[in-house]
Amino acid sequence: MPKAKYESIYLQIRKDITSGKYEFGDYLPSENEYAERFACTRNTVRRALSILTGEGYLQPRHGRGVQVIYQKEQEKNLFTVGGIESFAETVRRNHRKAETKVLAFREIEADDVISHRTGFEVGARLYYIERLRLMDGIAVIRDTNMYLMSEAPGLTPEIAARSIYRYLEDELHMTITTSRRRVTAEKPTPEDLACMDLSEYPFVLVVSGQVFNSNGVLFEYTQSRHRPDLVCFTETAVRQKL
Amino acid sequence: MPKAKYESIYLQIRKDITSGKYEFGDYLPSENEYAERFACTRNTVRRALSILTGEGYLQPRHGRGVQVIYQKEQEKNLFTVGGIESFAETVRRNHRKAETKVLAFREIEADDVISHRTGFEVGARLYYIERLRLMDGIAVIRDTNMYLMSEAPGLTPEIAARSIYRYLEDELHMTITTSRRRVTAEKPTPEDLACMDLSEYPFVLVVSGQVFNSNGVLFEYTQSRHRPDLVCFTETAVRQKL
DNA sequence: GCCGATTTGTCCGTATGTATC
DNA sequence: CGATACATACGGACAAATCGG
Numbered sequence: 001m002p003k004a005k006y007e008s009i010y011l012q013i014r015k016d017i018t019s020g021k022y023e024f025g026d027y028l029p030s031e032n033e034y035a036e037r038f039a040c041t042r043n044t045v046r047r048a049l050s051i052l053t054g055e056g057y058l059q060p061r062h063g064r065g066v067q068v069i070y071q072k073e074q075e076k077n078l079f080t081v082g083g084i085e086s087f088a089e090t091v092r093r094n095h096r097k098a099e100t101k102v103l104a105f106r107e108i109e110a111d112d113v114i115s116h117r118t119g120f121e122v123g124a125r126l127y128y129i130e131r132l133r134l135m136d137g138i139a140v141i142r143d144t145n146m147y148l149m150s151e152a153p154g155l156t157p158e159i160a161a162r163s164i165y166r167y168l169e170d171e172l173h174m175t176i177t178t179s180r181r182r183v184t185a186e187k188p189t190p191e192d193l194a195c196m197d198l199s200e201y202p203f204v205l206v207v208s209g210q211v212f213n214s215n216g217v218l219f220e221y222t223q224s225r226h227r228p229d230l231v232c233f234t235e236t237a238v239r240q241k242l
Numbered sequence: 243m244p245k246a247k248y249e250s251i252y253l254q255i256r257k258d259i260t261s262g263k264y265e266f267g268d269y270l271p272s273e274n275e276y277a278e279r280f281a282c283t284r285n286t287v288r289r290a291l292s293i294l295t296g297e298g299y300l301q302p303r304h305g306r307g308v309q310v311i312y313q314k315e316q317e318k319n320l321f322t323v324g325g326i327e328s329f330a331e332t333v334r335r336n337h338r339k340a341e342t343k344v345l346a347f348r349e350i351e352a353d354d355v356i357s358h359r360t361g362f363e364v365g366a367r368l369y370y371i372e373r374l375r376l377m378d379g380i381a382v383i384r385d386t387n388m389y390l391m392s393e394a395p396g397l398t399p400e401i402a403a404r405s406i407y408r409y410l411e412d413e414l415h416m417t418i419t420t421s422r423r424r425v426t427a428e429k430p431t432p433e434d435l436a437c438m439d440l441s442e443y444p445f446v447l448v449v450s451g452q453v454f455n456s457n458g459v460l461f462e463y464t465q466s467r468h469r470p471d472l473v474c475f476t477e478t479a480v481r482q483k484l
Numbered sequence: 485g486c487c488g489a490t491t492t493g494t495c496c497g498t499a500t501g502t503a504t505c
Numbered sequence: 506c507g508a509t510a511c512a513t514a515c516g517g518a519c520a521a522a523t524c525g526g
Binding site for chain 2: 493495496497502503504505
């Protein structure tokens with residue numbers, strides 16, 4: 001699957017870390033040793049290591065070696081925004097029953113209001129999708145998504161009810177590269193109140209973001225309005241001077 | 243100040259982006275042109291560009307060029323967690339008056355409850371600090387921090403009232419590399435209610451995290467409890483295969 | 485404290501592949 | 506098809522930090 005050499009090295013070392021072969025605090029073999037072992041130059045090893053460093057797995061220490069700082073997380077909250085976990089996966093992990101209700105599915109054109117909020121160009125043709133996410137029959141998330149039709153053609157309400165990402169990746173062979181997210185607390189809108197049981201929560205946590213594909217095209221704008229007690233947002237930040 | 247060549251190139255290009263010289267959607271000069279302009283190899287240019295890509299500023303497009311995908315954020319919320327902005331900087335950016343009140347300053351030892359929550363080893367000697375952050379006289383954040391004494395010696399209440407990070411960086415010459423953060427919504431504790439004006443907000447947004455220094459040592463655990471209307475949490479995730 | 489070996493950090497120059505126009 | 510631009514990889518050189526003898 002991985003065609004680039006640095007990528008297969010990256011995958012191999014990551015597996016050694018997540019499988020527990022190297023634990024928190026351990027030092028990896030030296031770059032020179034890896035270079036020999038993988039039959040490549042030190043530069044190529046360093047590239048793989050730099051990705052792992054950027055992902056928070058490793059901490060290189062000048063003159064000493066490269067240390068593992070990855071630890072298995074202790075998950076408590078239901079929804080972990082920030083990872084790559086989808087709604088369905090999250091629900092499954094918690095042994096609940098997932099359901100998705102499509103509230104709206106339209107084709108629209110971006111006007112300047114939409115453009116300003118989402119980053120799409122004025123006049124761009126978009127799919128506009130509203131969905132309600134239910135867990136064990138309780139509405140917990142209200143999603144609004146917009147997809148650039150030229151990049152994600154062929155979307156249907158049926159796909160929206162199942163998994164849009166599976167369609168994009170498996171059918172359209174699209175790969176996602178950069179995404180931006182913002183989390184804010186907002187007062188619920190009438191629509192929020194109509195859809196979700198927010199009786200004791202006078203706020204919703206709003207996660208909005210843009211997603212770019214590997215062509216560098218902004219193709220998705222997404223906004224998820226969460227019941228505040230169920231969401232958890234995680235981040236790993238690295239001073240990336242490597 | 244920047245000693246490494248790639249770093250000064252990084253800073254220069256970033257400045258060109260944030261200053262608006264290049265806008266969202268524009269293409270940067272080619273790597274070869276930059277290499278000539280900065281009198282270095284394409285590799286060095288690529289390194290600077292790769293950092294900017296990892297930070298969400300750029301989107302390289304194979305065969306075409308490198309596109310700017312940075313947009314000036316529409317800052318509505320006061321506090322942007324996720325960036326590297328300190329409380330004082332945020333307040334200054336909003337032209338407000340900052341104040342920090344130290345509520346507690348103790349030396350403690352990590353028991354197993356603390357250890358489990360923070361990641362410090364049992365028995366580790368820690369500074370325990372509680373602070374209240376005031377903006378224009380209004381309490382908006384309640385901070386609880388713990389620092390590993392062996393890595394951050396010499397902390398005092400006076401330093402805590404000013405800037406701990408300035409002390410760590412300037413006096414102890416410590417550099418921060420990796421940090422992990424979690425954001426959750428929680429019911430306010432009696433302490434929260436006593437310290438902050440939360441009358442209309444039955445929730446606080448809790449940002450907790452671990453910080454590693456360049457020695458790879460977990461030296462800080464931090465928890466900030468925010469009034470929900472004032473915080474904004476941003477993240478840029480990149481599938482970093484660059 | 486010095487020296488040499490090891491290890492990571494920075495940078496160069498070059499070659500080749502692949503996508504776009 | 507050729508020119509341009511980014512992507513991958515090689516190999517080498519020297520600097521800087523660490524560690525053991």
